[in-house]
Amino acid sequence: MYTSRIAGMGKYVPENVVTNDDLSKLMDTNDAWIQERTGIKERRHIKKGDGNSTAVMGVKAAEIALDRAGISKDEIDLIIFATLSPDYYFPGCGVQVQDMMGIHTCPALDIRNQCSGFIYGISVADQFIKTGMYKNVLLIGSENHSGGLDFSTRGRGVTVIFGDGAGAAVLTRSEQEGHGVLSTHLHSEGKHALELSLKGPSTNHWVPQIIEENPQEDIPYYPYMNGQFVFKNAVVRFSEVIMEGLKTNGLDVNDIDMLVPHQANLRISQFIQKKFQLSDDKVYNNIQRYGNTTAASIPIALCEAWEEGKVKEGDTVVLAAFGSGFTWGSAVIKW
Numbered sequence: 001m002y003t004s005r006i007a008g009m010g011k012y013v014p015e016n017v018v019t020n021d022d023l024s025k026l027m028d029t030n031d032a033w034i035q036e037r038t039g040i041k042e043r044r045h046i047k048k049g050d051g052n053s054t055a056v057m058g059v060k061a062a063e064i065a066l067d068r069a070g071i072s073k074d075e076i077d078l079i080i081f082a083t084l085s086p087d088y089y090f091p092g093c094g095v096q097v098q099d100m101m102g103i104h105t106c107p108a109l110d111i112r113n114q115c116s117g118f119i120y121g122i123s124v125a126d127q128f129i130k131t132g133m134y135k136n137v138l139l140i141g142s143e144n145h146s147g148g149l150d151f152s153t154r155g156r157g158v159t160v161i162f163g164d165g166a167g168a169a170v171l172t173r174s175e176q177e178g179h180g181v182l183s184t185h186l187h188s189e190g191k192h193a194l195e196l197s198l199k200g201p202s203t204n205h206w207v208p209q210i211i212e213e214n215p216q217e218d219i220p221y222y223p224y225m226n227g228q229f230v231f232k233n234a235v236v237r238f239s240e241v242i243m244e245g246l247k248t249n250g251l252d253v254n255d256i257d258m259l260v261p262h263q264a265n266l267r268i269s270q271f272i273q274k275k276f277q278l279s280d281d282k283v284y285n286n287i288q289r290y291g292n293t294t295a296a297s298i299p300i301a302l303c304e305a306w307e308e309g310k311v312k313e314g315d316t317v318v319l320a321a322f323g324s325g326f327t328w329g330s331a332v333i334k335w
């Protein structure tokens with residue numbers, strides 16, 4: 001039986017740093033509020049004219065990941081692209097990446113699972129590799145949030161949290177049992193779909209209707225988030241799905257060498273860390289510098305943890321995410 005392992009990772013964030021003080025010039029907010037509630041100090045935003053888009057940033061991260069994996073673009077069997085902020089309504093970013101990188105006619109699949117998108121992507125890649133159907137899968141998570149946020153005071157409860165960036169992983173076939181992706185665990189609960197959502201434009205709520213209604217509140221083309229409800233659900237689901245992953249593999253919290261939680265909010269990560277009594281060196285957070293980059297947050301954080309030597313050969317690494325849908329999931333990896 002084959003297993004899959006992460007052979008290389010890459011990340012890209014735009015150069016443009018946006019501090020909390022920068023945001024407070026655009027809306028009624030302040031550094032103290034943002035840091036106290038979220039831990040975020042700054043994030044990156046695409047700057048008009050810098051050439052970046054969700055797909056372009058994805059390509060930049062993917063090129064690094066492929067290089068580090070020592071795998072050429074011609075060896076890719078499947079492209080998976082996770083994002084909630086694609087360049088186009090359709091087609092997806094996966095085929096854009098294929099074109100930009102000059103990749104042959106392998107399949108390209110977009111995943112629309114928001115903050116859990118990268119975990120869902122690992123799971124899909126893992127299934128294809130395990131069955132022997134594909135050998136090398138390029139998995140990308142990338143977001144251009146800044147292009148679609150409300151920078152007036154009205155949007156402050158959402159806008160201060162999110163940032164732009166991309167991360168990528170190359171998953172490849174391995175025959176070493178007990179190594180690589182040990183298991184993945186996916187969940188969703190659609191009854192809470194609208195608690196964290198962007199309703200339009202959509203086929204239900206198309207552009208002429210929005211123009212005609214010209215709403216001043218509950219604006220469908222800006223994201224809506226019921227922050228406290230999301231927070232309460234997140235801490236429960238993160239805990240559950242991490243435990244599910246550990247139990248499946250006969251492990252417990254003491255076996256975790258590195259937990260890389262989706263960077264939703266530093267307070268959520270700290271809650272989980274405290275609950276599981278994990279020391280600081282066993283939880284990786286970088287939301288302070290990048291904000292919440294949704295589908296890109298786990299690959300950016302995992303890539304940085306690896307670059308800093310904090311994820312090493314033989315480590316038990318747990319990834320976990322929760323977000324819009326609601327969707328959540330975890331992956332247990334023997335590095």
Ligand SMILES: CC(C)(COP(=O)(O)OP(=O)(O)OC[C@H]1O[C@@H](n2cnc3c(N)ncnc32)[C@H](O)[C@@H]1OP(=O)(O)O)[C@@H](O)C(=O)NCCC(=O)NCCS
Nearest residue numbers: 029030033037115156157160227228230231264265322323
């Ligand atoms: C969004 C979040 C930080 C808000 O924190 P909170 O403590 O719940 O704050 P509230 O929404 O209750 O708002 C408290 C007050 O701060 C105000 N406020 C909201 N955003 C603000 C901002 N950026 N700056 C200053 N004040 C702000 C609100 O208007 C409210 O004012 P009021 O008391 O006068 O009505 C928090 O709910 C959260 O992190 N939720 C989870 C979000 C998340 O993880 N999302 C991603 C999931 S993948």
